[in-house]
Amino acid sequence: MTPPVPAARAVVDCGVYVDGVRQDCSQDFRHALSVVREAGKGFVWLGLHEPDERQMNDVAEAFGLHPLMVEDAVHAHQRPKLELYDDTVFLVLRSISYVEHESIEVANDIVESGEIMVLASRDFVITVRHGDHTHLTGVRQRLEHQPDHLKLGPAAVVHAVADRVVDSYLAVASEMESDVDEIEERVFSSSANNLDINVVYLFKREVLELRRAVFPLGIPMARLSGHKDTLDVSPIRFEQNNLSSDEKEIRRHFRDVADHLTTATDLIAEYDERLTTLLNAAATKVGIQQNSDMRKISSWAAIAAVPTAVAGIYGMNFDFMPELHWEYSYPIVLLFIVTVCIFVWRLLRKSHWL
Known part of the structure; x- marks a missing residue:
């Protein structure tokens, strides 16, 4: 029987932050959490990479996580969503990475996806990554150099992760624009005998994968930004009235992410519509x-x-x-x-x- 792997093996980084400044503390998440709760201030930021069920159960026992959150965090391939378990926010994000290729004719994949899950409460935030294109090292380092923003608490981490993921959507959409333009040029410049419709189908499939990652995130971002037509969910406070200045500030940041998400959504919808038109045009050319x-x-x-x-x-x-x-x-x-x-x-x- 294979011996159980300790939860520490899944830990990428663990830090304690007080007033936006990282403290000298052990990498053991249990000790870090006890330090925060004994001091009554600050929060723990725990980063995990592909934990198994036993490892995630150890983390859940220390932080008091709901079993459904543990199940979703272990088994990836979740749809982007935002859920609230008591005072803990559970956010699922799909990360997207553009695959470089020399020619669209020989490309098998245009985008690769991963998954990032964020569990945030008042004194901790846990990020769980699945996949090879979900690194958050740059996010942590950038936040540690911005203590004024990081002192907003776990909400600042949730915002930074969401902002990183949404910006990657914009980057991938920008990279794909030249590919879609090339396909469009080929469809209308080549004869039906020389037209490879499989390339159009490939990009249509990749755009649909990108759409499945981006479009469902609209409602979670609206909720995090406190949109009046959605249920309020905030990693800082969950009441709707009497928001503090920090809560108002973090919601402004979430609204900025929501705006970027809308831009990415519009671009992807445009690509989807163009590829659908190209498929119809290609089929028409073949028929003619x-x-x-x-x-x-x-x-x-x-x-x-x-x-x-x-x-x-x-x-x-x-x-x-x-x-x-x-x-x-x-x-x-x-x-x-x-x-x-x-x-x-x-x-x-x-x-x-x-």
Whole structure:
């Protein structure tokens, strides 16, 4: 039987922050949490990477997490969402990374996705990462150099993580714009015979994956920013009235993230619509080309029917066919066939069938 792996193996970083400044403290999250709660100020920021069920249960026992949060944090592939368990906010974000490729014709994947889960309360925030493109090292370092913002508490961390993820959406959308432009150019510049519609389907699939990551995040961001038409959820305080200046400030930051998310949503919706239009255009081009090919085939079949009909008539070998014994019958029939064929060809040509 494989021995259980301690929860510390899943810990990427653990820090205690008081008034926006990181304190010298042990990396043990239990000790860090006890320091914060004994002092009655500050918060713990614990970063985890792909914890298993046993490791996450150890963390849940120390921080008092709901079992459903533990289950979702262990098993990834969650839809972006925001839930409230007592006084703990549970935010699920889908991270997206653009895959560099030399040519759209040989690319198998355009975007790769991961998952970031943020569990925040008044004295702690836990980030759980799944995937290879979900690094938050830069976020922590940037916040540690901004103590005025970090002293807003766990809400500042939630905002920084959400801002990082949403900015990655904008970056990926900007990278994909040139690819979509190239596909559009190819669809309208190449003939139907040279058109590879699989490339359009590939990008359509990748845009749908991006859309599944971005679009559901709209409501959570609206709730975090305190939009009047949504249920209020704040990592600092959960009452709607009498907001402090810090709470108002963090909500302004969340509204900025929501604005960026709207921009990314609009870009992705545009790409989706353009690719749908390109698929329809490509299918139309293929249909037109097939129709043109069938008209050409039918035209040549009509021309070929003339000598076939004449040959069929004179191949019946009846005894009483006097023209068979005329001296100039053969050249006259050949001239007749050629004349009729040219007439039919010109007629079809004039009708743009050939």
